[in-house]
Every structure is written in structure tokens, then in C-alpha cells.
């Protein structure tokens with residue numbers, strides 16, 4: 032991984048007709064980095080990828096790859112790989128010919144072609160399927176063919192659209208480690224799209240959280256998980272108790288609540304359920320719901336602050352429905368938000 | 373009881389009316405007698421053999437083949453890009469184009485033939501062969517557009533984008549991944565167009581000139597003058613040719629999926 036910017040998007044704006052899908056996106060990626068575009072469905076992840084690949088013309092802004100402005104370079108000259116969410120294999124061709132397609136376009140022939148295709152198929156464990164019809168394979172296998180097809184041409188950048196979301200739970204874990212391995216082995220710069228924060232946190236070197244066509248936060252998985260910048264990101268990564276802050280007091284239900292300690296100067300604070308202290312503290316609430324989840328027990332409390340979600344060690348004695356419980360929102364563990372709403 | 377017999381009986385009568393005459397024609401073509409009659413007198417191949425010796429049949433068969441193959445190819449050359457454009461892009465006049473393209477099915481063929489004769493052949497001096505060619509192409513075009521559109525609708529658009537990203541031009545992607553994937557539809561359209569053109573009577577009725585007439589028109593003319601079993605023999609041969617083509621198409625291409 033070098034320190035130099037490899038891909039940069041500068042004020043990139045994208046639209047479908049008159050509807051804006053992405054506005055003023057700014058983003059940089061270094062060589063060899065594995066970047067995740069994370070966000071709920073419809074936030075513009077696929078659109079952004081299509082624009083980087085050249086399948087869509089930006090209405091504004093610039094795309095620079097490896098020091099060259101490629102904003103107006105046609106898609107077939109960009110040398111960027113894209114693994115479609117639908118895999119988009121060529122139904123009339125065998126697995127071998129699918130993988131060979133891009134190499135043939137580059138004029139690779141004969142023995143060299145065979146070797147490269149076979150190496151590609153081997154790296155995804157599908158060498159023995161070379162002569163099958165591509166669309167006769169299972170979903171997971173099709174995806175690996177699609178991956179091999181994109182990788183054998185050694186693109187400058189490889190993008191994957193929701194590579195894990197069409198797979199069942201087992202395959203998803205396999206594919207996750209496979210992607211990680213391939214990226215390590217090839218040192219390829221990769222962008223992958225996901226709406227699943229767990230996947231993004233597990234795989235990426237850097238995460239870009241998107242919302243409504245704009246970037247909400249960019250950071251390492253640790254940044255995103257521990258230091259969400261906005262209430263949207265906080266909610267997305269599991270901070271279920273989020274409050275506005277004014278003059279050092281929590282705002283809930285239009286009322287102000289003083290916290291036990293000195294508040295940081297931030298517009299909001301957020302707590303994961305596990306950060307809420309139960310059994311002592313300045314606040315109190317009624318137990319509305321209890322759920323047992325193995326080593327922890329989750330509670331929903333009805334409080335003057337609104338519903339509070341808490342999780343405690345399941346070994347502790349359980350509170351029962353309707354019971355009054357004292358609780359605290361410790362300022363020390365809270366994540367300060369830079370923007371709320 | 374009567375109700376239970378009704379359905380099979382209707383079916384039987386329908387088959388009798390549809391297939392009966394055809395069987396009679398087939399039987400009559402093997403007659404050894406001099407006139408077209410049923411039951412046939414004796415058994416021989418003489419009329420089947422005679423068909424191949426009649427010069428005007430040979431000529432009009434050539435014309436019909438030329439029209440069926442040439443007209444269908446022309447209709448496909450026009451129809452494939454049109455279907456592609458209508459399926460992949462939101463064109464401003466797509467509906468109008470679709471309507472115009474299906475006009476030849478809606479307008480009675482005899483009017484198409486008359487119009488071409490009245491406004492092109494007579495005043496402009498367009499050759500009869502060209503007029504026939506234009507008429508048959510126009511007639512086949514709706515089938516070509518329909519069948520090709522149907523197979524394009526079953527083809528994902530993103531495979532073209534995949535091809536482009538892998539280095540192919542847009543046009544190259546059309547030839548490399550679109551055409552190969554709709555070849556079944558194209559072959560089906562070809563067969564449908566071929567058979568439609570070959571069996572076409574009304575459009576061709578007005579469009580015949582010295583030495584230029586299609587086979588069905590020629591057969592009509594022949595029957596008005598000569599009443600021997602050769603016409604039955606030719607009809608049987610054509611029917612078996614059509615059946616053979618459609619059967620082969622179904623067997624190897626799954627023809628009925630596209631029509």
C-alpha cells in the first residue's frame with residue numbers, strides 16, 4: 032500500500048434524467064486498498080460504481096485514476112473491472128470462454144490465453160468446470176466465474192457490487208475469506224459495495240458510509256464502529272440510543288435532561304445497548320421487553336427519555352416485565368456525534 | 373351421455389375438416405389417372421415426377437424461394453436493429469414504430485398488392501420483382517420484430533455492459549454477446565417469415581408479370597387451365613416441405629418458445 036492517491040472522485044455528481052442520484056462526492060483511494068461503500072439500499076452505491084466504470088456519464092465532477100483524468104474515457108478503455116450483482120455471465124459461452132473474453136479483447140491467444148484462463152479458474156477453485164455452460168452453475172459458482180473473468184485481465188481497479196448479498200450464510204463466509212485472500216495475493220485495489228455493516232467492518236481497509244447520494248462518513252472500520260460521526264452512521268453500526276445535546280444537556284421528548292458528568296461539546300451523543308448501565312444511576316424506567324440472546328440479555332425500557340435499549344451479562348439476575356429499573360447513560364463511554372439530523 | 377360424447381365428436385369433426393382435405397390431396401397426388409379425382413385411380417409416381425418437368429413451376433418456385441429467403445433476410449436486417457433499439461433505449465416514437473411495423477398484418481394483403489401496383493409499378497415503373505420483394509419484406513417485418521423482440525426481452529441488458537467493461541466496443545458487444553444469444557429467435561423468425569412469404573397469395577395476386585409470379589399464384593393459374601393431379605402432387609410436396617421445416621425447427625431450436 033502506498034501513500035499516494037490512486038483513484039479520486041472530485042465533486043462527482045450523477046443523475047438519472049432529472050433525478051439526482053449522487054451529489055458532490057469526494058473520495059480518494061490508495062493503491063492496494065480495499066474500500067467498502069456502505070449504505071442502505073437506494074443510497075447511490077451502484078450508481079457511483081457504474082460511473083467509475085464508465086457506464087454512466089457524470090453530470091459534474093471528475094474521476095482520476097492513476098494520475099489520469101478518465102472522466103471522459105469510454106468504459107472499454109478504462110481497464111476497470113466490475114463484478115455485477117447479477118454476475119452478468121455470457122449465457123452462450125462456457126466457463127472457460129467467459130473468463131477468456133477480456134483476454135481475447137486484449138489480443139491474448141493460444142497457449143498464453145489457455146494458461147491465464149486456467150490460472151484464473153484455479154484461483155477461484157473452478158478449473159474442473161471450465162467446459163460447462165456458465166449459466167448451468169450455481170449462484171455461488173457463477174459469482175466466482177464472474178470474479179475470475181474480471182481478475183484475469185488484471186484491471187487497475189476491481190469493483191464488486193454486493194458480492195455477498197446473493198449468497199447463503201455459509202457461502203457468504205467462504206466468499207468473504209476468498210475475497211480477502213485474493214486481494215492479499217494480488218495486491219489489487221478493490222472497491223466493494225454492501226449494505227451490511229458487518230461485511231464492511233470485516234473486510235475493508237476503509238469504509239465510506241453513504242446516505243441519499245452523499246457521503247456521511249469516511250474512516251477505518253475502527254473509526255466507523257467506535258466513532259460514528261453522525262446519528263445516521265451511529266444508528267447504522269448499532270448505537271441504538273441516540274440523543275441530541277444542547278448546553279450540556281440531553282434533549283428528549285422536547286425536554287432537557289442533565290447527565291451525571293460533564294458533557295463534551297458535541298451536538299449529540301450515542302450509546303450502544305451494552306454501554307447502558309442498569310441497576311444504578313440517575314434515571315429510571317419500566318421494563319417493556321426482555322430478550323435472551325445467549326451470553327447477554329437485552330432490555331427495552333420505557334423512560335422519560337423515550338425507549339432505551341440496554342444489554343447486560345445474562346449471568347446477572349434478570350429483571351421482569353413491568354419492573355422499575357434505575358439506569359445510567361455514562362458520558363465516558365458515549366460516542367460524541369459531529370452532526371445530528 | 374350426449375354431453376360426454378359431444379367433446380370428442382366435435383374434436384373428431386374438426387380434425388376431419390382440417391386434415392381430411394389434406395389427406396385427400398396427398399392420396400390424389402399418387403393417382404395413376406388423368407384427372408384430379410378422389411378416390412384416386414391406381415397408384416403411380418407419374419404426377420409427382422411431372423411437377424418437376426413443368427417449366428413455369430420451376431420458374432415460379434425460383435421466384436417464391438427468392439422472395440421467401442431474400443424478403444426474410446431483408447426483414448431481419450431491418451427488424452433486428454429496430455427491435456434492439458426499441459428494447460434497449462427509450463425511444464420517443466417507439467409505440468408509433470411498433471404500430472407502423474405491424475400495419476402489414478392489419479391491412480389486408482390484397483390492398484397492399486393493389487396499392488403497390490397502382491402507385492409504384494404502373495406510374496413509376498417499378499419492376500414487378502422489386503414490388504414483390506418490397507411487399508414480402510414488409511409483410512414479414514412484423515413477425516421478425518415480434519419474434520426478435522421476444523427473445524431480446526429474455527436477455528439481460530447487463531451482459532452487454534459486462535462485455536464493454538472487458539474491453540469490447542458497444543457495437544462489438546452487440547455482435548459478440550447479443551446476437552449469439554438471440555440466434556434461436558432469429559432462426560425462428562426466419563422460418564416463420566419464410567413460410568409466411570412462401571404461402572402468401574393476396575399480396576402477390578396483383579403483382580405478377582411476364583415470367584414473374586410466385587408459386588401459389590402460378591398454381592392458381594395452372595388449375596384454371598389444366599385439371600390433372602400434378603397440382604395435388606405439388607401441393608403435397610409443399611406441405612411436406614413446410615412440415616419438415618417446422619418439425620426440424622422445433623426439434624433443434626424449440627421453435628414454439630418464440631412464436
Ligand SMILES: Nc1ncnc2c1ncn2[C@@H]1O[C@H](COP(=O)(O)OP(=O)(O)O)[C@@H](O)[C@H]1O
Pocket residue numbers: 047050052070071072073074075076077078079
Ligand atoms: N435506471 C435508473 N433510472 C432511474 N433512477 C434510478 C436508476 N437506477 C437507480 N436509480 C435511483 O438512483 C438512486 C440510487 O440507486 P442505486 O445506485 O442503485 O442504489 P444502491 O446501489 O445504493 O442500492 C435510487 O434512488 C434509485 O431509485
Ligand SMILES: [Mg+2]
Pocket residue numbers: 073076077078
Ligand atoms: Mg445497488
